[in-house]
Amino acid sequence: MENAPFTVQDLLQMPLFQGAKIISGHEGVANEIYYIDSMETPDLTGWLRPNELILTTGYSFRHDPNMLCLLLDEMHRVGGSAVGIKMRRYIQDIPQEAIHKSNIYKIPLFDIPLEIPFMDMTRSILDQILQRQAYMLRELQEVNQQFTNLVLNRRTTELVVLIGQLLNCEVAVLNQEEEIESSTAKFKKTDIAEKHNIRVGSRNFGYLSITRKLSEQDHFEQSCLDHAVTVLAIEFTIRQSQQLQLEREQEVFLVELLSGLNHEEELLRYRAKRLAIPQGPYIYVIVIKPFSRTTLDAEQIGRINNWMVREINTPRSITRKGVEVNGRVMILCSSVHKDIESQRRETEQYVQELLKKAVRLEEDISLVIGVGGIVERLANLSDSSREAQKALAIGEGSLPHQVVVHIHDVLIEQLLMDSADHPVLAVLTQTFITPLEAYDKEYGTNLLVTLEAFLRERNNTKRVAEELSIHRNSVLYRLERISEILKIDMNDAEVRLRLDLAIRFWKMKNVNRTTML
The missing domain is CATH 3.30.70.270 (Reverse transcriptase/Diguanylate cyclase domain)
Incomplete structure (x- = not known):
């Protein structure tokens, strides 16, 4: 049996329905029938399904034939297939409004011969539906097996080509950044008609994009698409697992190199x-x-x-x-x-x-x-x-x-740090740092900070003033006080060299040496 949907047209060609006549909604004869039910109660909402065929004697709306219009409204809302009515049992004529809605909604209304029991009709129709569904399931099982084998053997390109053949369109797998990872030969991003998330749990790994909008009534194609998304999720999971393993090995190797x-x-x-x-x-x-x-x-x-x-x-x-x-x-x-x-x-x-x-x-x-x-x-x-x-x-x-x-940039600081216990550094600290630290502590000044900035800015008092947010005259006053306290000539190159070494050593007193091991 071909993997074709069971439609209203197929139903009317069955021997059991040879006497059935379409009253209205002729354009809907291609509607697929996926479910069948009978209706003899006035409750019209909450139980109808897409692609469902409704069989009725008309008993529920014998006193109000216009209820048939409400049934058609509800079937149109959920995507129903057709309505078969045993005419002349409880109702004689179909209201014109119902005929109009049947034509507009493309939901066929057809007359069922009175002599055919509902049980016989239901059994025959279900037999046709189930045969087609069984065939489709066998096809899908084979498709899913092919999908799985291709994924487990890491043949993603072949998988994408197979998906394209089954869906009769161009296909591509996109990553999270929507970059093409694999695609059929003629795929173009501008032609994308549908894009489906490839998820593992709550995480989205990428997208399966196709260039044709699939019909919701084509259950085989929709099922193929669902299977494709599922196996691609497996593919991304395998990739993630391999990537995590690679990252762990990289991390171990890097730590070895760095240590x-x-x-x-x-x-x-x-x-x-x-x-x-x-x-x-x-x-x-x-x-x-x-x-x-x-x-x-x-x-x-x-x-x-x-x-x-x-x-x-x-x-x-x-x-x-x-x-x-x-x-x-x-x-x-x-x-x-x-x-x-x-x-x-x-x-x-x-x-x-x-x-x-x-x-x-x-x-x-x-x-x-x-x-x-x-x-x-x-x-x-x-x-x-x-x-x-x-x-x-x-x-x-x-x-x-x-x-x-x-x-x-810190070669001198390294040398000073490596020589931290040298007596010369102790002398420099005692001579140039200790007096200024004591003065700053006693009078709340910032002479050491000013001296550090002055030496770092290569004697540029304007830049020192800008950095410390003070007037240039204040910088000059502080430098004068430093000279008086230390009894030095700031213009002497030898003095500035010693000051620079002392200041550099002073700034490193809080360096955490354990971070350099």
């Missing part, structure tokens, strides 16, 4: 290639820390870091791969440039891109970044990692207004 576990370079290169880890001619590490004018709690920091890692590790990213380690986002970066300025420029540009996208978090956040030096071997990446963490930690204390801090 400096000893491995042969050749083996590291092989693993990096297999896991799609960037390994260009020049590689380095950057460390990112989010901060806000309001204090961020651990949950907020975790949410921001998780977002950044997902954003960094998008499939489109081939030059960066990130991982969260001890509350910091660490990124392996690949570059074709070896010079520091290109490295800094690439980092600053990427940070700006991240900040633009971060508005979706609805957080007033900024980022501070430490950048390690360039290495050419994966085995040496841990050196760049340590440098990036040092640059971040030192930069927060010594360069508070600088977003991107390269390790070369």
